[in-house]
Amino acid sequence: MKQSRKDDFREFAAGRAGHLFRSACLLTSGDVHLAEDLVQETLGRMYVKWGRLSRIDNPAGYAQTVLVRTFLTHRRRRSAAEQPLGALPDAAADGDGDPALRLALLQALRELAPKDRAVLVLRYWEDRSIDETAAAMNTSSAAVRTRSVRALAKLRERLGGSLAEFAAR
Incomplete structure (x- = not known):
C-alpha cells in the first residue's frame, strides 16, 4: 500500500x-x-x-x-x-445524559436477540433508512420493517413502567 x-x-x-x-x-x-x-x-x-x-x-x-x-x-x-459476570462498567458509550436511564436501556437491549439489537441500533441510533439497514444486515427491507416493529415492542415491554418513571424526571 x-x-x-x-x-x-x-x-x-x-x-x-x-x-x-x-x-x-x-x-x-x-x-x-x-x-x-x-x-x-x-x-x-x-x-x-x-x-x-x-x-x-x-x-x-x-x-x-x-x-x-x-x-x-x-x-x-x-x-x-x-457471558461475563459482574455489573456494567461505570463508563458508558456517551458521557452525557441520565446514567440510570442509560443503564436501563442497555439492560433492555442486552435482553434482545442480536439481530433485534442490530436493527434498533442501525435504524434509531444510526438513523439509517430501512433499505440501508437491510443492506447492512444482508436481509430484505420487509424483514427489517418486521424486525423493527417487533424489537421495539419487546424493548417497550422490557422497559415497562420504568420508562414512565424516567420521563417523569
Missing part, C-alpha cells in the same frame, strides 16, 4: 473510531471490551480493502456495515455464548 493511502487510512480510522466504538457499545449492550474488539476487527478488515475502497461512495457507511456484520458473525460463534 502506498504511503498516501496509508495516511488516508490513518486519518479515516482516527476520525471514525469513536463513532464505531459508540455503535459497537450499543450493539454489545455496554460490553466495552467486546466493542473494542469489534472496532479493531472492523478497522483491520477496512485496512485490507482500503486500496479497493476508492469505488465506494461512503467509506464511513461501509465501515458501519462491516461493524454490524462483524457483530452478527461474532454472535453466531460458539464462544459468543459466554
Whole structure:
C-alpha cells in the first residue's frame, strides 16, 4: 500500500473510531471490551480493502456495515455464548445524559436477540433508512420493517413502567 493511502487510512480510522466504538457499545449492550474488539476487527478488515475502497461512495457507511456484520458473525460463534459476570462498567458509550436511564436501556437491549439489537441500533441510533439497514444486515427491507416493529415492542415491554418513571424526571 502506498504511503498516501496509508495516511488516508490513518486519518479515516482516527476520525471514525469513536463513532464505531459508540455503535459497537450499543450493539454489545455496554460490553466495552467486546466493542473494542469489534472496532479493531472492523478497522483491520477496512485496512485490507482500503486500496479497493476508492469505488465506494461512503467509506464511513461501509465501515458501519462491516461493524454490524462483524457483530452478527461474532454472535453466531460458539464462544459468543459466554457471558461475563459482574455489573456494567461505570463508563458508558456517551458521557452525557441520565446514567440510570442509560443503564436501563442497555439492560433492555442486552435482553434482545442480536439481530433485534442490530436493527434498533442501525435504524434509531444510526438513523439509517430501512433499505440501508437491510443492506447492512444482508436481509430484505420487509424483514427489517418486521424486525423493527417487533424489537421495539419487546424493548417497550422490557422497559415497562420504568420508562414512565424516567420521563417523569
